[in-house]
Amino acid sequence: MGQQGYDPVELADVVARAVVRGEARRYYRFRCDRWYGGIATADVVGCNLRCGFCWAWRYTWANYERAGSFYSADEVCERLVRMARRRGLEQVRVSGGEPTIGFDHLVKLMECVTSSGLHFVLETNGVLIGAREDYARRLAGFRGASIEVRVSIKGTSPEEFHMLTKARPEAWRLQLRALELLVAEGLKPGDEVYPAVMLSFTDERGVKRIKRLLASIHPALASSLDPEYVILYKHVEKLMSMTGLKPRKAFRPHEVPDELV
């Protein structure tokens, strides 16, 4: 990695070689949890960013060549639907690492989940959607089919993005570009597509800056901003002690306010 940082679009191709096999993708966990009011979740292995606060860093970037097992989209769909039905949940999500690595797998999974009548939440850092215009077009093909794309932006500026991820600062704009493209392709802003922003490492000026930028794409993106803060799990604290990141605001796992769950 050069002084200016790695290119997360190029890194996605490197990671894909280890976590995508044909139409199958590596996953490390299936679970039901409290977020979104209760949701069945599949966690993918591998990411194209290297966030110094990542809650899943042992699977997203430290050990992605070996972690987890390969599953086809049908196998993941079947597990998620079964888990959701058993617990009386109406929504499922893919999270963990970056689900847009292995995009054909993702689209097939979304087709299967939405045809089962469940709501699908895609959590993404947005970099590949911003870099590859056909991704936004294919995701927009699901408009009206009970989906939401949550683009989780790392930091409020290119400099903050670089500090958090060690990636090239310019790549931060790809996350905003993802929102632009998804809205332009017809996903409803503030509903089918909305931003989350990691705010643990910024100040009031940073919050104002990102809100202004989001509003310039569409006012509903600024008003639907979902704030993200670091949760101080032991393995996250260990990572931050290695990467030297010091959050201004963070929560212990049992102290996360209800409005953030």
Ligand code: SF4
């Ligand atoms: S984008 Fe998300 S999954 Fe990827 S390294 Fe950052 S926090 Fe972890």
